[in-house]
Amino acid sequence: MMYLLPLWSVFALLPLSDASLNGAVVDAASGKPVQQASITLIEINRTTETDAKGLFQFNNLPRGRHTLCLHASLYASIHTVIEVPLKQPLTIQLQYHTHFDEEITVTAAPWAIKPLDTPQTLSIISAEQLSVAATSLGEGLAHVPGVDQIGTGDSLGTPVIRGVSENRIKVMHDGIGQNHQQFSFRHSPNIETAFAHKIEIVKGPHSVLHGPDAMGGVINVISALMPTAFDSDPTLEGSVVLGHETNADRNTAQASLQGAVEGFGWRVGALNRQSGDMETPEKILENTDFEQSNYELNLGYSGEWGTLKAKATHWEDKTGFYRPVDFRLNLDNDFYSVEGLHFMKAHQLSWMAGRQENRRAAYPAALNGKPAVDLELNTTTGRLKWRLPARKGGNYQLNATFVLEYTDAENTPHAKKKLLPAYTSDNLSFVSFQELAWGSGQAGKHVISLGMRFDTQNLEVPAAASNILSHDFQESYAAFTGSLGYVRKINQKASLALNLSRGWRPPNTFELFANGIHGGVSAVQIGNRDLEEESNTSYEVSLRTMTDHFSGSVTVYHTDYDQYIALFDSGEMQAGLPVFRYRQEDAIMRGIELEMDWFPFEILRVGGNYTAIQSENLETKNSLPQTPANKGSLQLEWMWRSLGKLHDVHAGMTSELVGGAAISGSDEPFGTSTDAYQLLNLSVGGSLSMGAAKSQTLQINFMIENALDETYKDFLYPYKAWADNAGRNFILKLNYRF
Incomplete structure (x- = not known):
């Protein structure tokens, strides 16, 4: 409709x-x-x-x-x-409700909606749920069902959703797409999770709302609401966070301050991490030290006409790799945005303009401090969204939103090496999204959503920018994508969701034109100019429930990929390095995700989840490269509202069980199979009220990761051929709020 x-x-x-x-x-x-x-x-x-x-x-x-x-x-x-x-x-x-606090999502639909009401599977991770020690987006989300990470050392973690990553996962900051040159599995998002209020993960194709890079899923890092003081005196508050970890002797310092005067609000934050070399149970991984320095500035104004917000962030990371030997990497990312929301009668008109400046410089040991690759990528995004007034009649309601978005990207290499040529690309899209709800009350409520999107993308590569082109390259791509979802609210506590969605993306410039040594992965990588556009169709069924003492979900999905693009080991050698080439074949992915939280007693939470995934290249009959191992976890957490002078006290233990995984033959670059393993993590923490009015709080958290110092190798661990994953890590974090 x-x-x-x-x-x-x-x-x-x-x-x-x-x-x-x-x-x-x-x-x-x-x-x-x-x-x-x-x-x-x-x-x-x-x-x-x-x-x-x-x-x-x-x-x-x-x-x-x-x-x-x-x-x-x-x-x-x-x-x-x-x-x-x-x-x-x-x-x-x-209503009295002890344990679960249902959030809303702003990522799964073009308006705020309850997770029980959205047809796609969604996870919402609060700031408190993020790992105490998370230094990357991938690490912070690796415990979520259906999500894994490719962790290169401690400071870089690439998220993997349902077996795919890189250009198939859309990473956003407050709803604005981020481009961090994600053409390789070691290119993790350049975004700070410590400043986040929450992170929303939409699993499965969501191209209809978020564009070509969202064919595998969406991760939206959401900042806290800007403070206002319309209904109170001017406000001023802040926090100071200090942390130390014994593994790699890592130290973290963070400070934030925010305030408001009537409709004007502001927030500033700064963070610095310094870390030595990562340690396994058996040895130190040399050259894996890093230093991160990240900053943010937020301004906002709210009035009777709507809201206006502006943001500026800076993220930088100077780190090294264990392999290749003595390889160093400098990453810089600046992001600026301004957005507005205007209420005009029953209509809502919102707009956004963003600018991202990303710099990636790689320094192999052989060049003595000179970069082999130095890429500058500047991305500009503009969006106009129009939400129309709801149409109501009898026992139904119809909502609709239209979106127009334009993105422009320009890549400039600054080093002599032409692994990736200079290019410009632009994408124009139009989105129409509708939702029809009918039925009386919560019991018996039906929701149907229909989304349609049209994308057109242009790519230009000048011949002078590449060592393999004899004339300028120009190509245009276009596609329709869409989604159809149905939610049946069984009652106020449960819902059944069905979803059909289609994703799409054109081949990226690296997949088309890569030609040379990729120092970060110690291989020669060769692009393929004959690559066609990749698409997928996903079918998903999910049953969800949330009662006073139990929350859980069961999700089953199947995804068909047409012309799936992947690297394979050609068997060739060049300059003493293996040669990897791009090719594409049809493929499938299917899986199941289980999740539950149960409070058998007021002070005890029992949590658990399980994820199983299966992939197949329909041409070779092998699994797809970098398909994660099946995994599960069991959590026990004791919670007391007060214990002596402490409040919000918790103590917990988590057992992670990860299955073994086998390589997919020649489709698996850097192929090393891994065995099953089990890890134990422990945590304890609480808060202490301070000050004359008890308005200040000191939050104390202590955690032991890999408490038994197990020796193990994760299947997606890039160093698995040479070293184990990290050993035992004692973590102390202090958060003083005033």
Whole structure:
């Protein structure tokens, strides 16, 4: 069903006067007021708390649709859509709910939506759930079902979703795509996870909303809402984080500060990590030391017309590889963006402009400090999104959004070596996404979503930029992608989701024109100018539930790939190095993902997950390269709200079980099969309130990774042919908030 945009609506978008929203939050059973409940209006970045009488109020609001989210300790969270102004004050009744706090997602759909209501499988990782010691995006997400990482040392981790990575995974920062030259498995995202409020992972093709690189999944690193002080005095708060790890003698220092005056808010942050060489149970991996220095600046303003936000971040990493010997790498990434959201009658118009400047310089030992590869990639993105007013009638509601997006990328090599030539590319896309919901109440509710997208991409490579071109190369690609999803809300606690989606991407410049020694992987890599566009079709079924004491999901998927592009070992040798070439064949991937959290007692959480994946190259009948091993984990965590002077105390243990994995023959570059292994991780932590008004908090976390100092090799570990993975690591992290 299509939602057609009438031409006359363009002339009806006139700003309206400000409005207010006030109400009360009460306990559903007793009717008593609930104080210190947090109420957030997602679209306009406004938050307030209830007072001692359970009352709250927002002033200077734009009229129109708002997503209201309410969180309170010991109660189930509330997510609902309201129309401002209301005819009368809002009364919200909260149900007692001890354990689970359901979040909303802004990545799986073009509007805020509950995970139970989205047809695609989604994981939401809060800042508290991220690994205490995570130094890369891949490491921070490796415990999520369906997600693995290719970890090159400690500072670089490439996320793998359902067996694919690199240009098949779209990494975003606050919804804006990031281009970190992800044409190789050692090219991990250049983004800081310590500044994140949460990370959303959409698994499976999501090209319909997020473009060609999203054919395997999406990772959206989301910052905290900007503070405002419309409904309070000016605010100022911050935090200081110090951490130490015994493995590699790593030290981390982080500081952040934020404040607000009426509608204006700001946040600044800085982080530095310094690490020595990584240690295995048997030896030190020389030249794996690193230093990271990362910064962020956020500004925001909220008014009766909407919101305006600006961001600037800097990320840099100076690191080395264990293999090749004495190989060093310098990475720099600067990102700038400005975005706005405007309420105009029942319409919402949002826009975004972003600029990313990425620099990657590789220094092999043989060149004595001169870069063999020095690539500068500048990417500019612009987006316009129009959400139309919901159409309601009887027991149905229809939502619709249209998106227009343009991306331009320019790569400039600064070293003499032409492993990757200079190029320019641009992508123009148009998206139409609709959702129809019908049925009375939560029980029996049906949701159908339909998305369609058209992409056109142009690639230009001048002959002078390549040592294999006799004339300028110019190619245009275009494709339609789409998704069709259905969600059946069985009741308020469970849903069944079905999803059909199609992904697409053209071959990237490296796959087409690589020609030379790739020092970071000690191989000669040769592109293939005859490569065609790659596409996939995914079928997915998911059953989910969330009760007061149990949360779980079962997901089964099957993905058909047409013209899957991959490296293979040609058997040739050049300059003493193996020669890898690109080719493409049809392939399939299928898998199952299980996840559960159970509270048998108030203080005990039992968690577990299991992921199994199978892949096949339909031409060679081998598995696809770098298909992750099957894995599972079991977690036990004890939690006390208070223990002496400490509060929010926890102690836990996690057992990770990873199966063995075999190489896929000549399709597996650097092929080394690995055995099954089991790891034990331990953790304990708590918080201490400080200051006269107890408004300051010191959070203490202690963790032991690989507590039994097991010797093991992960299948996706690039050094597995020469060394084991990291040994035991003691971690201490202190977080002082004021």
